[in-house]
Amino acid sequence: MTTGLDPLRLTAREARRLLVDGEVTAAELLTAYLDQIEAVEDAVHAYLQVTADNARRYATEIDSEMGAARGALAGLPTAIKDNMVTEGVVTTCASKILHNYQPIYTATAVKQLFGDHVVMLGKANMDEFAMGSSCENSGFGPTRNPWDLSTVPGGSSGGSAAAVAAGEALWALGSDTGGSIRQPAALCGVVGMKPTYGAVSRYGLVAFASSLDQIGPITRDVWDCALLLGHIVGRDPCDSTSIELPCAVELPTAERLDGLRFGIPGEYLAAGVEPGVRARFDETVVRIEELGGVCEEISLPHTEYALPAYYIIAPAEASANLARFDGVRYGYRAAPVDDLIDMYERTRGEGFGAEVKRRIMIGTYALSSGYYDAFYGQAQRVRTLVRRDFAEAFEAVDLVVSPTSPTVAFKLGSRTADPLAMYMSDVCTIPVNLAGLPAISIPCGLADGLPVGFQLIGPAFSENAILSAAHALEQAIGFDQVASFREAGR
Amino acid sequence: MISDDDVRHVARLARLHLGPDETARMTAELAKILEHVAKISELGDDMSGVEPTAHVIDVTNVTRADKERPSWPREEALRNAPAVGDECFRVPRMGA
Numbered sequence: 001m002t003t004g005l006d007p008l009r010l011t012a013r014e015a016r017r018l019l020v021d022g023e024v025t026a027a028e029l030l031t032a033y034l035d036q037i038e039a040v041e042d043a044v045h046a047y048l049q050v051t052a053d054n055a056r057r058y059a060t061e062i063d064s065e066m067g068a069a070r071g072a073l074a075g076l077p078t079a080i081k082d083n084m085v086t087e088g089v090v091t092t093c094a095s096k097i098l099h100n101y102q103p104i105y106t107a108t109a110v111k112q113l114f115g116d117h118v119v120m121l122g123k124a125n126m127d128e129f130a131m132g133s134s135c136e137n138s139g140f141g142p143t144r145n146p147w148d149l150s151t152v153p154g155g156s157s158g159g160s161a162a163a164v165a166a167g168e169a170l171w172a173l174g175s176d177t178g179g180s181i182r183q184p185a186a187l188c189g190v191v192g193m194k195p196t197y198g199a200v201s202r203y204g205l206v207a208f209a210s211s212l213d214q215i216g217p218i219t220r221d222v223w224d225c226a227l228l229l230g231h232i233v234g235r236d237p238c239d240s241t242s243i244e245l246p247c248a249v250e251l252p253t254a255e256r257l258d259g260l261r262f263g264i265p266g267e268y269l270a271a272g273v274e275p276g277v278r279a280r281f282d283e284t285v286v287r288i289e290e291l292g293g294v295c296e297e298i299s300l301p302h303t304e305y306a307l308p309a310y311y312i313i314a315p316a317e318a319s320a321n322l323a324r325f326d327g328v329r330y331g332y333r334a335a336p337v338d339d340l341i342d343m344y345e346r347t348r349g350e351g352f353g354a355e356v357k358r359r360i361m362i363g364t365y366a367l368s369s370g371y372y373d374a375f376y377g378q379a380q381r382v383r384t385l386v387r388r389d390f391a392e393a394f395e396a397v398d399l400v401v402s403p404t405s406p407t408v409a410f411k412l413g414s415r416t417a418d419p420l421a422m423y424m425s426d427v428c429t430i431p432v433n434l435a436g437l438p439a440i441s442i443p444c445g446l447a448d449g450l451p452v453g454f455q456l457i458g459p460a461f462s463e464n465a466i467l468s469a470a471h472a473l474e475q476a477i478g479f480d481q482v483a484s485f486r487e488a489g490r
Numbered sequence: 491m492i493s494d495d496d497v498r499h500v501a502r503l504a505r506l507h508l509g510p511d512e513t514a515r516m517t518a519e520l521a522k523i524l525e526h527v528a529k530i531s532e533l534g535d536d537m538s539g540v541e542p543t544a545h546v547i548d549v550t551n552v553t554r555a556d557k558e559r560p561s562w563p564r565e566e567a568l569r570n571a572p573a574v575g576d577e578c579f580r581v582p583r584m585g586a
Contacts, residue, residue, distance in 0.1 A: 104566045198547045211545060240552040241545070308527040319504060326505070328579050330570035340584045341505070349507030357506060361497070361516060362523055364504040378530050380542030385533075387543060419519055420526055436546025460547065 005032040007167030009482050012076055012224040015170055019075050026059040026075030030119055033077040036167045037121070045143050046153075046163035048082050050122035051089060059119050071117035073231060079169035081160050082123035083130055084110050084215070085204040089120075093206050094138040095128045097351030098331045107204025108239065109173060109215045109232040116231050121169050125159030128353045129322065130180055130208045132156050133425035136416055137355045144412070145188060147450055147485070151409035154184030154425070160218045161188040165481070171219040171228055175205055177212045178310055179404075179429025182441035185218055186404035186453020189443045189481050191225045191470075192218045196460045197436035198243040200229075201236030209317040210241075212310075212433045220481075222442060222471040226251050229463065250464045252471035258292030260469060263397035267303035268428050272406040276447025281403045284444045284454050287476045288401070293469075298397060300389040302382065306431040309382035311423060312366050312375045313434070318356075319363025325351065358419060387435045394459045399469055402428050404441040404453030428455060438463050440470050443479040451479075492521050 005024065010032075018024045034052055041047060055077070062075050080086065083093045085103035092098045106114065114120075127137035135143040135158030145153040146166035153162040157174030161184035164172050174181040176194035185192025193216045200215040207213065217228035230249035236242045264285065269278065285295050327333035327347030334346035352360070366375035393400055405425060415422040432439045437457055444454035454473070458466045497517045501508045508516060564577055573580035 101570055104562065104569060196547070198549070237554060241547070241549070243547060243549060305530050305533065308529045311523065311527050312530070323505075327572060328581055329567075331572070333572035337582055340582050343582045344505040345507035348505055349509075352506070357508070357512075358516070358519060358523070360504050360506060361500055361520060362527075365492075365496075365500045365520070365524070366527075368500060368503060374531065375527070377542060378533070378537065379527075380544060381537045381540040382530050382533065383543040383546075384540050387546065420522055423526075434543075434546075 005029065006482070007032050007036040007170070008485065010170060011220050012170050012227055015076055016073070026062040026119065027056070029075055030055055030059040030077055033121060033167070033169065040146070040166050041168060043144065043149055044146055044162050044166050044168065045141055046125055046159045046166060046168050047079070047122040048092060048094060048125050048140055048159070049090060051120055055119050055121055062117055062119070071115060073113065074117035076118050077121050077170045078113060078118040079121050079124045079160055079163040079172035080110055081126055081157050081172070081174050083126060083175055083206045084173060085206065086110060086120070086123070089123065091123065091206070092140070093129050094126045094140055095352065095356070096139045096332060097325050097347070101330050105204060108201035108236045110204065112232055112234070124157070124163055124172060127156035127158070128356050129206065129318070130156040130175055130177055131318070131355050131359050133179070133183055133422055134410070134415065135159060135184070136412060137353055139353050142412060145409045147189060148409065150411055151450065152187070152412055154187035154405070154409065156180040157192070157218060158184045161185050161190055161192065164188070164190045164218050164220060171217060171224055173215055173232070174218045175213060175215050176433065177209050177314060178433050179426035181216045181218060182429050182439060182453065182455060183405050183426060185441045186443070187409040187451065189451030189479070190218060190220060191222055191440065191442050192216065193225050193229060193440040194432065194438060195229060195233065195463060196245070196438045198241050199233050199245055199438070199463070201234065201239040201242045203236055203238035207321040209314040210321065211317060212314060222252055222440070222467060222474045225440065226467045245463065246461050247464065250467070252467045254468040254472040255475055256292050257288055257469060257472050260293045260399065261397040262288055262293050262295045263298035263393050263400045264295055265298055265300040265303065265393070265400060265402060267300050268402040272424060272427065273403055274407045274447065277403050277406060277408065277452050280445040280447055280452040281454065284473065284477065285401070287473060291472055291476055296397065298393050298400070300393060300431065302385040302389050303431060305382045306386050306434055307423065307427055309379040309386070310430045310434060311362065312379035313383065315359040315363035316366050316376050317363070319360045319367065322356070322360055355419070383434045386431050390435045390437060398458070398465065400457040402455050402457070404428060404455040408447050408450035408452060432457055436460060438466055440466050442470050442474050442477070443481070444477055445479065446484060492517060492524060
C-alpha cells in the first residue's frame with residue numbers, strides 16, 4: 001500500500017496523530033484496514049458483516065466536510081461486537097434466530113463512538129448470544145485465532161479480539177459477562193478491559209445476564225484501551241444500572257509501580273494452569289517487583305464456588321432475557337405450525353444453537369418451583385461471599401493479579417463435546433464479574449508460540465489505577481506482536 | 491438426578507422444542523452441569539446469615555421525571571415482524 005500504514009502495528013494513538021497532522025486521510029487509513037480484511041478475513045472470519053460501503057462513504061465525509069468539527073476519534077476504524085444494536089445494520093448476536101434483524105436504534109456505547117466520528121468497519125463474530133469461550137458457538141461459523149488458525153480466538157468476543165490481532169480493526173468493542181473480553185484478548189495477544197459494572201451503558205446491548213454484562217474495549221495497547229474507555233463511559237438515562245465514574249478516565253503515563261501492592265490469589269494458580277502460562281505469569285510478577293511493586297500471596301477463599309454460582313446466575317438471567325425471542329416481533333419464525341405455543345417452541349428449538357438451549361434449560365430448571373432457593377438463592381449468597389473475599393483482599397493490596405486464562409488458545413473442536421471443560425476456560429475471570437469489579441488483560445509473553453494474558457483486577461471504580469499499572473507493566477514486558485507474529489510465519 | 495421427563499417438563503416451561511435425540515443428550519449434559527453447580531450446597535449451613543447479592547453496585551431507587559416522550563412510530567416497531575396484520579403483530583391462533 002502506498003501510505004506505508006501497517007495495520008498489524010498501528011495503534012489508535014499513532015493513527016490519530018497521523019490523521020490530525022494530515023499525514024494520512026481517513027479514507028487512506030480505512031483502505032489499509034479494508035485491504036487487510038480482504039487479505040486475511042477468509043481465513044480468520046472475524047466479522048459477521050463488513051460494512052465497507054458505509055465506511056468508505058463516512059471516511060470520505062470526514063475528510064472532506066468536517067474540518068474543525070471532527071470528533072476526538074474521527075476516522076479511527078472500529079469493529080463492533082454483533083450483540084450491540086446498530087440502526088439499519090443487521091445485528092444477529094451470531095444467532096440464526098436474529099439472522100435478519102435490522103435494529104431501529106443504536107446502542108448508547110456505539111452511539112457515543114459515532115458521535116466522536118469513529119468509522120465502523122463491521123460487526124464482529126462472537127459466540128451465539130455471548131455464550132461461550134471459543135467463538136465456536138457462533139451460528140455462522142467460528143472465528144479462528146490469527147496466531148494459529150487451527151486454534152480458537154477465545155470467546156465470546158472472539159471476533160473482536162481476532163480482528164484487532166489480525167490487523168482487521170484498529171480497535172474494537174466487546175462485552176464481558178464472565179470473561180468474554182479478557183479471555184479472547186489473552187488468547188489473541190491483545191489488551192481487553194472489563195470496566196466496573198455500570199460504568200458503560202448497556203442500552204442496546206442484547207441482554208445475556210443483566211447483573212453481569214459489561215461493554216468494554218479491545219485494543220492493541222493499554223493507552224488505546226484508556227482512550228477508547230474514556231469515550232464509552234458515562235451515565236445513560238436509558239440504562240438505570242449505569243453510573244458516572246467518580247473521575248474521568250486518564251490516559252496512562254506510568255512507568256514505575258513504586259509503592260503499589262499486588263496480591264496473588266493462590267486459589268487462581270491451584271489447578272489447571274498450564275506450565276507455560278504459569279512461567280510467563282511468574283516472570284511478570286518478577287517484573288512488577290523490578291518496577292518497585294510489592295507482591296504478596298493472598299487468599300480468595302470462595303473462588304472454588306464462583307464458577308458453580310456463575311453457572312446458575314448467568315443461565316437463570318439468560319433464560320429470562322431470551323424469552324423475548326419468540327418469533328413474534330423480530331427474527332426467525334418457524335413454519336408451518338399448529339398453533340401459537342407450537343410456533344414459540346419450534347421457532348426457539350430451530351432458531352437457537354446447542355449451547356444457548358443448554359443455558360436456557362439450566363436457567364429455567366434453576367428458577368423452577370422447588371429449586372429456586374437451593375440454586376438461585378444460594379448462588380446469590382455465594383456472590384456475596386465472593387464480593388467479601390475481594391473486599392478483604394483490597395484492604396491489604398491495591399490490585400489482584402492472575403493469569404487471565406489457565407491455558408493458551410486451544411484447538412478448534414477440542415472442548416466442544418464437553419460443556420464443563422469449556423466453562424473452565426473462564427475460571428480466573430468469572431469471580432470478577434460476580435463482584436462487579438474492573439479488570440484488564442494484557443499480553444505478557446508467549447507459551448508454545450501462543451500469547452499468554454496477565455490479568456489485573458482492582459476495586460470498583462479503580463479503572464485509572466488498573467490502566468496506570470498495566471501501562472507500566474506493558475512497557476517493561478515489551479510484548480511485540482509483529483515480531484512474534486512474523487517469526488511464527490503469520 | 492435429572493430424568494428425560496424432567497427435561498421435557500423444563501423444555502415445556504422454556505417453550506423450547508427438543509427432538510428425541512436432543513432430549514436424551516440434554517439430560518446427560520444437564521446432569522453433569524447440575525452435579526457441578528450443586529457444589530454450592532456444600533456451603534449450606536454457613537450461609538444462613540449471608541444476604542444474597544442481586545446487584546453489585548450501590549444504586550437504589552433510580553427514577554426519572556414522569557414526562558411524556560414520543561414512542562416508536564408503529565411502522566418502525568413493526569418493521570422486523572415476521573407477520574403483520576391490521577397494523578399489529580400477527581401470530582398463529584391460540585390452541586389447536
